[in-house]
Amino acid sequence: MSTPPRNIAIVGAGLGGLLLARILQLQNVSFTIYESDADASLRASFGGSLDLKYDTGQRAMHAAGLHAEFLKLARPEGEQMRILDKTGKIYHDVTETGASFYNPEIDRGQLRTLILDSLTPGTVQWGHKVTAVRKDANSGKYTIEFASGVTAEDVDIVVGADGAWSRVRPLVWDAKPIYSGITFLETKIDMAKNAHLSALIGKGTMTALSDGKGLLAQLNSTHAILYSALRVPEEWQKTSAVAQAQTTAEKLALMLEEFGDWHEELRELLRVGENPIMRPIYALPPDSLPRAKTDNIVLLGDSAHVVSPFGGDGANLAMADAADLGKILASGEPLEKYEKLMRERGNASGEDAARMLEVFFGDNAAAVVAKFFDLPWGAAFLLKIRLYFQSLFW
Numbered sequence: 569m570s571t572p573p574r575n576i577a578i579v580g581a582g583l584g585g586l587l588l589a590r591i592l593q594l595q596n597v598s599f600t601i602y603e604s605d606a607d608a609s610l611r612a613s614f615g616g617s618l619d620l621k622y623d624t625g626q627r628a629m630h631a632a633g634l635h636a637e638f639l640k641l642a643r644p645e646g647e648q649m650r651i652l653d654k655t656g657k658i659y660h661d662v663t664e665t666g667a668s669f670y671n672p673e674i675d676r677g678q679l680r681t682l683i684l685d686s687l688t689p690g691t692v693q694w695g696h697k698v699t700a701v702r703k704d705a706n707s708g709k710y711t712i713e714f715a716s717g718v719t720a721e722d723v724d725i726v727v728g729a730d731g732a733w734s735r736v737r738p739l740v741w742d743a744k745p746i747y748s749g750i751t752f753l754e755t756k757i758d759m760a761k762n763a764h765l766s767a768l769i770g771k772g773t774m775t776a777l778s779d780g781k782g783l784l785a786q787l788n789s790t791h792a793i794l795y796s797a798l799r800v801p802e803e804w805q806k807t808s809a810v811a812q813a814q815t816t817a818e819k820l821a822l823m824l825e826e827f828g829d830w831h832e833e834l835r836e837l838l839r840v841g842e843n844p845i846m847r848p849i850y851a852l853p854p855d856s857l858p859r860a861k862t863d864n865i866v867l868l869g870d871s872a873h874v875v876s877p878f879g880g881d882g883a884n885l886a887m888a889d890a891a892d893l894g895k896i897l898a899s900g901e902p903l904e905k906y907e908k909l910m911r912e913r914g915n916a917s918g919e920d921a922a923r924m925l926e927v928f929f930g931d932n933a934a935a936v937v938a939k940f941f942d943l944p945w946g947a948a949f950l951l952k953i954r955l956y957f958q959s960l961f962w
Contacts, residue, residue, distance in 0.1 A: 574598055576897065577712055577720055578727045579736050581605070581692050583676075584869035584886030585729035586683040589691055590632045591894030600720065602712070604697035604730075608684055616786050616793040617643075618679060618883045619671040628887035631894065637682055642672035643789065648772035651938045654779065656831035659938035661770075673772070675788050676883070693718075698735040701726060701865075708864070725903070726865045727893070729886075732850060734871035740863065745850035745874050747802040748925055752849065753810065753823055755841025757785070757792040762840050765792070768833055776834050777933035781827065783834050794837050795847070796823055799929055805848045819844045851876050851922060854915040866903055866910075868893060873914025878924040881917040888913060 576592070578585050581603035589601045620626045620638065629635040651660035684692070696714040703710050710723040728736025732745050759766065768774060769785045769792055776783040782797035798804075805811055810826075813819040820841055827835055852874040869886030889910050896906045927936055 575709075575722055575724045576600070576727065577602065577710070577723045577725070578729055579698055579712070580728070580730035580734075580869075580871070581684075581694075582729060582731060582869060582886065583680060583683065583883055584890045585727070586680065586687070586692075587628055587632055587887050587890035588727065588729065588868065588894050590634070590683055590686050591890060592897060593688060593691070594633060595894065595898035597898050600693060601691060602693045602696040602698070602714065602720070604695070604715075606695045608681075608692070608694070616676060617673045617788045618676050619673050620679075620887070621671055621881075621884045624881075624884040624888040628891035631891040632683065632686070634682060634686060637686075638674065638679070639672070641678050641682065642674050643771075644672045648770050649941070650770050650772075650774045651934055651941070652774070652776040652834070653934040654776060654781075654827075654830040654834065656776075656833060657934070659934045660941050662941065675790075678789065679883075698730065701736060701739055703863075710864070724864060725897070727868055728865065728871040729868040730871055732852075732870045732874045734867070736865065737867055737871050740865050740867065741855060743852055743855065745852050748849040748851055748876055748922075749799055750797055750849045750876075750925060750929060751800050751805050752795040752797050752847035753819070754845045754847050755794045755796070755820070755838065756843045757794055757837065757840055758842065759787070759790075759792055765837060765840070768837070775928075775934075775937070776830070777928060777937065778830070780929045780933075782928060782933075783827065783830070783837055785837055794841055796827070796838055797929070798826060802848065805846050811846060816842065816844055849876050849925070850874055851918060854918055855911055864903070866893065866906060868910070872910055873918055875914070875918045875921040876925045878921050878928055881921065885914060885917055 576597065576599035578588055578599055578601040581601055585601055589599065592599050620629065626635060629638045649660070649662060650658060652658050696716050696718055698712060699715050700713040701710055710726050712720040712723060712726065726736060728734050730736055757765065769787050771787055774785045780799040782795070784795040784797060786793050800808070810819055810822045813822055820838060823838055824835055827838065868889040870882065872889065873885060875882055875885070892909050893906045896903065927933065930936065
C-alpha cells in the first residue's frame with residue numbers, strides 16, 4: 569500500500585462531503601473541506617425527509633461511527649405511504665411496510681447536523697466558493713482559487729462534492745445535467761396549523777398522480793413538504809406566470825389553476841403552503857465508460873451522478889460514495905477502484921430513476937405505481953426499496 573496523500577481538498581459540505589470528512593478524521597487522514605455557504609445555518613432546515621437504505625446510507629453511517637446516533641433520530645413509521653389519483657381514489661394505502669428496519673426516515677437537516685456536529689470544530693472552511701482549479705505540470709499538484717480570495721496550494725487530491733452544478737466535474741468529465749421535463753414547486757406545510765390534513769398525508773408519504781401531474785406530500789418530524797409537479801418546458805421555471813409572481817399567495821393561486829379539476833382536499837395541500845421554491849428536476853446522463861485515469865480528481869454524490877428523486881437514491885448514493893472513497897483514501901489504494909464502484913452504482917440508479925419518472929407521469933400513473941407496491945413482499949423487497957419515492961436531495 570502506498571502512503572495516503574498528505575493534502576486532500578474536499579470541495580462541498582453537503583451530506584457526502586461531510587460524511588467523507590468524518591470518515592477521514594476517524595482514520596487520521598489529513599484534509600481540508602471547503603464550502604461556498606457562509607455558515608452552517610443556511611441549510612439547517614433544508615430539504616425534506618430521507619430514507620437511509622441498509623446497504624448504502626446506513627452502511628456509510630456505520631463507517632462513520634454514527635449509526636447508533638442516527639437510529640435515535642430515525643422514524644421507522646416514515647416508510648408508510650399512500651397513492652391516490654386526482655379524484656382522491658386510493659390505490660395503495662399501507663401503514664406498516666415491514667421494511668422499517670431497512671429504510672427508516674430522517675429529516676435531511678437532522679442528518680446533516682448530526683454529521684457536522686461529529687466533526688472537529690473548525691473542520692469546514694465556510695464561505696469559499698471555487699472559481700478555478702489549476703494543475704501544475706511539473707509537480708502534478710493542484711491549486712484551487714476561491715471567490716473569497718483564499719488559495720489552496722499543493723493539493724494532492726481534489727474531491728468534487730459540490731453538487732449538481734459542480735465546478736470540479738468539468739476537469740474530468742464534460743457532461744452537464746439534462747432537464748427531465750418535470751418541475752416541482754416545493755412548499756412547506758405547517759402541520760400545527762393544518763392538523764386537518766394529517767389523515768390525508770399519513771405518517772409517511774402521500775402521492776397523488778394524474779394527467780402527467782403530481783401532488784407529493786411528505787411528513788417530516790415537525791412539518792410536511794409538498795412537491796407540486798408539472799410536466800413543463802425547461803424555461804417554465806423562469807418565464808411562467810408562476811415563476812414571475814411576486815408573492816406567495818399569487819404563486820399558489822396560479823398553481824391551483826394547474827390543478828383546477830383535482831379533489832378539493834388535495835388542492836388544500838397546495839393552498840396552505842408556505843415558502844414556495846422552484847425545483848426543476850435534472851439528471852446527468854450515464855457515464856458508461858469509467859475513466860481509466862482519474863488524474864487525482866474524483867467526484868462524489870451529485871457531482872458524479874445527479875439522479876431524479878424517483879429512485880430515492882440521491883442522498884444514499886452520496887453517502888455510499890463517501891464510505892467507499894474514505895476507505896480507499898485511508899488505505900492508499902488506487903483511486904480507480906473507487907471510481908469503478910461509484911460509476912457502476914450511479915449508472916444503475918440513474919437508469920432506474922429515469923424509468924420511474926416516466927411511470928410516475930405516464931398514463932394511469934396512480935394505478936401503475938400502486939401495482940409495484942402491491943407485489944408480494946418476498947418477490948418485491950428490492951423493488952420496493954429502489955422505487956420508493958423520496959424527498960429532494962438538495
